[in-house]
Amino acid sequence: MTIRVVIADDQSLIRLGLSVLASGEEDIEIVGEADNGREALDQVRRLRPDVLLLDIRMPIMDGLEVLRHMADDPNYSETRVIVMTTFDIDEYVFAALDGGAAGFLTKDTDPGGILHAIRVVANGDALLSPGVTRRVISRFTRGAAPAGAPHPDLERLTAREREIVGWVATGRSNDEIAEKLVVSPATVRTHVGRAMAKLGARDRAQLVVIAYRSGIPIPD
Known part of the structure; x- marks a missing residue:
């Protein structure tokens, strides 16, 4: 294509x-x-x-x-x-x-x-x-929304979806996340898509912003 x-x-x-x-x-x-x-x-x-x-x-x-x-x-x-x-x-x-x-x-x-x-x-x-760097993004997203002000739909995420959002915030691709979690890239893509739908995120970049603003744990 x-x-x-x-x-x-x-x-x-x-x-x-x-x-x-x-x-x-x-x-x-x-x-x-x-x-x-x-x-x-x-x-x-x-x-x-x-x-x-x-x-x-x-x-x-x-x-x-x-x-x-x-x-x-x-x-x-x-x-x-x-x-x-x-x-x-x-x-x-x-x-x-x-x-x-x-x-x-x-x-x-x-x-x-x-x-x-x-x-x-x-x-x-x-x-x-x-x-x-992730540190730069973290500083500005946290400065734009007070700590303790998570996304209103955050509770709709399953534990696995929340974990995946945290991995997305590291900037890793689906393949890289899949390798870290020992799952298939298709599984990661499914979780990312569901998280985006539940949170009303336009794309993965906005998931990064939501993750930092909401205090979702970000892996190293």
Whole structure:
């Protein structure tokens, strides 16, 4: 299956570089480009790509505002977002994840890392830059919601689902979690899907936010 991608960045050189990078991949196709946030929304609404590579800082409408519009409109629900920025700034990381991004990368990520990120996010997993640590996410999610304020539907989770959510918050993939728990990846995927449905989470990245805000134990 070909992964259809839209690139939203106000720098033409960045868009060109990403297009050239993807052109050599049989499973990735760049179907649209945008140089501002409003055009990015138009492209996503019209083209319905699998993945949107979204710059944080853009004219007319920045990346975080684009995320807010996408989160509020079901017409964008099929598109997964990877936020890209020149700056590895903690506040951006949390705001992007809380806004519904499935991945966060800095623009100095090597080409192989970018292609890997597109594939991982298109497959339904969450991804963060290697430099974005769990400690950073924890600090900002806990700062955004007082300790002792768990998600209102947390009690709907089974013990196993709660455990899986904790593993998701480590940033591990289904395969990696399955290996740790000695179960099949399909079993992990089932538990993740049920937890997302019960908690009303848009994707795995939002499960990370919920896990930290709700005080779910996070494995090392």
